Amino acid sequence: MAQEERTALDLKPNDPFDPYALADEHGIDVYTLSSLVEFGVSTEVLNHFTALDSSAWSAALVPLGTARVIVENESHAAVRRRSNIAHELGHHLLEHSFDNVVFGEDHKRQFNEEQEKQATFMAGELLIPLTAAERMAFDGWDNTRVAAAYGVSEQFAQMQMKGQRVRAQRAANKYGFQHATRRPRLE
Numbered sequence: 727m728a729q730e731e732r733t734a735l736d737l738k739p740n741d742p743f744d745p746y747a748l749a750d751e752h753g754i755d756v757y758t759l760s761s762l763v764e765f766g767v768s769t770e771v772l773n774h775f776t777a778l779d780s781s782a783w784s785a786a787l788v789p790l791g792t793a794r795v796i797v798e799n800e801s802h803a804a805v806r807r808r809s810n811i812a813h814e815l816g817h818h819l820l821e822h823s824f825d826n827v828v829f830g831e832d833h834k835r836q837f838n839e840e841q842e843k844q845a846t847f848m849a850g851e852l853l854i855p856l857t858a859a860e861r862m863a864f865d866g867w868d869n870t871r872v873a874a875a876y877g878v879s880e881q882f883a884q885m886q887m888k889g890q891r892v893r894a895q896r897a898a899n900k901y902g903f904q905h906a907t908r909r910p911r912l913e
């Protein structure tokens with residue numbers, strides 16, 4: 727599914743992903759917290775989430791009738807905002823239902839743990855597709871390089887790369903050299 731969504735944006739496997747473009751593709755407007763002040767969000771609330779306790783809240787997919795919007799915490803680093811939006815798009819693409827939506831609470835109250843894992847997995851595949859991770863692992867890219875190329879944090883790069891690095895290492899052990907010759911090729 728992530729591959730199809732990337733293809734819809736004309737992305738090759740090694741192209742970086744723009745979560746805002748995919749939101750737009752799905753007709754989902756993305757609002758920052760400060761942009762909601764004019765819709766009645768108090769400056770006290772704004773200040774709480776963007777300054778006092780900035781890490782407490784990242785983003786949410788919000789149903790407005792049949793429409794969907796994403797509200798994001800713009801005080802986070804750009805790489806984190808990108809993965810936050812991708813995660814919310816994951817919930818949307820996977821059609822996670824909005825039963826028991828509790829606004830302002832953490833995600834675990836909105837979606838169950840399994841759905842959280844699925845949304846995070848989807849975000850990973852959107853931002854760093856498997857084929858790209860595979861190639862970079864075989865080529866020995868470190869997290870810093872992966873993060874810079876795909877606009878993600880180093881922790882996020884680690885999350886997407888670790889499985890492929892294990893595979894690359896196994897291949898290297900088996901064949902006795904670091905870079906396998908039959909490494910996956912990209913267009």
Ligand SMILES: [Zn+2]
Pocket residue numbers: 813817833837842845
């Ligand atoms: Zn979530």
